[in-house]
Amino acid sequence: MPTRSSLYLILLTSFTALTAAKNVTHITECPSLTPRCKPTNVNDLRADDIKVIGALGDSITTGFGIMGFDLSIPQLAAMENAKNEYRGLSYGIGGDKNAFTIPNYIEHYQPNITGFSKGAHPVQTCNPDNCNRTLSLLGNGGDGLNAALTGATSMHLGYELDYLIESMQNIQGIDFENDWKMINIQIGSNDMCGACNTSYVNEVTPEKYGGYIEAAIDRIHASVPNVIVNLISTFNVSQVFPLTEAYPNHCVNRNIDLCPCASVPGGLEIMSQLNNAYNEKLVQIYKKYQKSKFHNFTVVYQPIKFNIPAFPIDFFSTLDCFHPSLKGHEWVSKVIWNQLFLPQSYKPKSIDFDGNQTIYCPVDSDRINVH
Template structure:
């Protein structure tokens, strides 16, 4: 059984789903369907500081393979081949992505919003073969817009690819029939930085993943959203220390090592720094801390520029990977989070907090 403390650490990454303040009588549920509907508002929201879940008409997400739900289901040797050649090893399960998934019964922020606003749009659905990015080469022409909907994440994506994601996201948002682009409230969650840490040991990308470059790319994306997307709350989710995956997975049979070699795990290839020494992995942690400092600086900058139609919030990712149960990782590569972790992050607690009519999304 997973210890309660470990579960709570994993789930804190989505503070955006939590209310601004708790009412005197807290209500929790094991399933979002058990939460009562909110009474209808008597007045529309006054701005991004006054948003409830039922005010969100459009939910969108940006990021990398985590947000894309890559390998979320792990590998089932009974279907689609064996080992890493199994089709599930190159599949994105976007309908179950913690931040935007819309598959029926999936525990996701997308479905939480849908519970309170049945007319909300943007949730990604189902699964398809991965849409891969590698540096400036992004195979985003292979997107499945009907399934991705407003999940703009690209597997392998770096902060430098956020502009590519917006090239998809903004036009797609405008073409959804039941969305009034000018007047409907939107929530865009951005979580990126894991691949940036791993690329710090890989030329020629190392110069593109410095703290200054990362911060610049994220800020440029936020600035573009501010200019081109009306009525929007941007949720910046913090970076976490990916280096801990190395120690957690070393020598673990669950991780499907090749040729019985404890270091021949697929994540050693996916994260180039895992092939180097402790110093390289320590530098990943330094970068992650710097990325978070950069995100806080972006939040503070835009806090002074908030308006009735735009705001930015920062959600720290207080995730201790070293404390994860191994089965929380995808057994495909022991690098990507599995379904269990996606559910933990979406709930942000062992049970789901049911907001009341006085609760609001936090923006400070």
């Protein structure tokens, strides 16, 4: 009987009219696409049509803690560099050379893509009192159009958009009005983790969460021409803690304090319920924009219902056993890239970790699937 991963690849490769489609271990193994004129409709976008990429999100998108720290040397000596944001390695917006990221996959087809973040710098934490100040620090160290802020929740997306839109309008070498753009949005872990805080609980309801996401997308539509919003579902972070607790040798610095709700009786169940409710809101938002037929704007949705209890422990950073490691980011980049070319109804309902996950090579007939 075929595994879920093998069925996923079968579905992916079945949606091309050319036999040249294939799956590879590195994007450089993919054939180039045949050059063509710039499309005028968002329904006709190929990978090589994306000239600008940006991102909104939280510490996952900033790349916080990706490299972890060396478990073979004293912990305190290794901690300082481990607390960096490795923005150039972030799955959805990183552009470090040879990194497994969505911008680098696009760059294989569109060498002039811009907006990706590069390198690393010390963490810049956002909380309700200092997000605007933290935002002012972006743009000084290879951040590009990575507007994500460590510690951000959905209520902070407005701050992030302040940076993203202004930076995109001023970025050199693009035609802001006519070049095609992609903005990845993935946020919600901190909303869930704050759900047990009595002074904060009213800001993380599914209704508030959905409202903040929808307001951000409406603002993008009003301010950014020729754009596809890639809306990525939330992770069920409640599943992380039972898994990491079972691996003390890897998780010597396991930091449950990063997620206050995880240490409250009944907190994991609250977070799990919110995860489901948040993703239902995201689906509703996606469907709303599907009904609106704009020629230069659309929203696509990537459901990433990860089977976290079965994940290998090194998916998580040794820094805190909460954030994804480099291995985790690389795998997530492949999963989301592959989904970009699948019709919504064929995207997997549950996703197991696959250490041999390949990368799909789109062909001339493939389009970024917007339905």
